[in-house]
Amino acid sequence: MxxxxxxxxxxxxxxxxxxxxxxxxxxxxxxxxxxxxxxxxxxxxxxxxxxxxxxxxxxxxxxxxxxxxxxxxxxxxxxxxxxxxxxSRLPFCNSCKKFIEGTSYLVCVKCFHGNNNGKTDANEESFNVCTTCYLDEKFKHHHNEFLDPNLLLRHLRMMQIVANSSTPSATDPVVADNSSNLSANNQLKAGSSSKSINQTSFIVALELALGVGNFIGCSIM
Ligand SMILES: [Zn+2]
Ligand SMILES: [Zn+2]
Incomplete structure (x- = not known):
């Protein structure tokens, strides 16, 4: 912006x-x-x-x-x-520390959710990188799932829709990811073991955001 x-x-x-x-x-x-x-x-x-x-x-x-x-x-x-x-905690690039104008930046999905070993912490800082730093791979961060603000909004909306649906399916990766976060004390201790699951769910969420999000159409944004 x-x-x-x-x-x-x-x-x-x-x-x-x-x-x-x-x-x-x-x-x-x-x-x-x-x-x-x-x-x-x-x-x-x-x-x-x-x-x-x-x-x-x-x-x-x-x-x-x-x-x-x-x-x-x-x-x-x-x-x-x-x-x-x-x-509103408008974004500054966590790498070059510059104020990010416009929406050309990427947000760490994990940090955005405040997912600290499964515990949601609203005070946890988000991690943002401007596209320049992202493309130059100038930044270091312990997560690797990034979305731009627009897709992040769609991703959240999709998660909400899936969470609200009356017949959540265990095979639905978004739901599976959600529930694993909730029972994270048991399952996410090591962090690394959940990486592949979260990676998959991230990709599915991204596909949902891009594909089903458009398909559902007017209910998204
Ligand atoms: Zn930057
Ligand atoms: Zn992060």
């Missing part, structure tokens, strides 16, 4: 009547602008991001992308966009 689209999204969330987000946004701004200057300079911005535990956000390059008018001072809307980026 481009910065312009991000700004529009952030604005949409700000305006949505269901989100009474203004007080939170105000607090976020004030925390970065303790001297009430009415703007946030790079120094305050980077200190705040460091304190937030998000050092990947501290680059001047990212700051200048955020700073729409190029003044070196983040205004209200820049900060709202930043708030969205921080809280």
């Amino acid at each position: 481009r910065m312009k689209e991000l700004r529009e999204l952030a604005l949409a969330y700000r305006k949505a009547p269901i989100n009474n987000i203004e007080p939170v946004l105000k607090e976020f701004f004030e925390e970065m602008d303790p001297q009430k200057k009415g703007f946030v300079a790079f120094k305050e911005f980077s200190v705040y991001m460091e304190n937030l535990g998000r050092p990947e956000l501290c680059s001047e390059e990212f700051f200048s992308k955020l700073n729409q008018d190029g003044s070196g001072k983040l205004d209200d809307m820049d900060v709202v966009t930043l708030f969205y980026i921080v809280h």
Whole structure:
């Protein structure tokens, strides 16, 4: 997603009547602008991001992308966009550490699911690589199943559809993968033994996403 689209999204969330987000946004701004200057300079911005535990956000390059008018001072809307980026955990390449604009990146499916020995941990970081790093094989990671965000969404949707179907079949690899994750304490201790199963289910899920996903058509996305 481009910065312009991000700004529009952030604005949409700000305006949505269901989100009474203004007080939170105000607090976020004030925390970065303790001297009430009415703007946030790079120094305050980077200190705040460091304190937030998000050092990947501290680059001047990212700051200048955020700073729409190029003044070196983040205004209200820049900060709202930043708030969205921080809280939606928009992707930074885990290899080159750059903010990923657009959707040309790949997400580790395992890390996305927070699958830590079968335990789902919502706080676990996702692992993303930009296509440049992915193609150059510049990155190191202990999982090898990657999907782009679009396919990942389809993959999740397919998993949901399969999980919701009234007659789940044990031979269905997606279901099998799901259930093995649930009983992971018994089955996934070693990790490596489940690799081939998960690999197969991943490929099937990918095929489902590409094939059946289109076939089911309007129910997908
Ligand atoms: Zn990269
Ligand atoms: Zn991973």
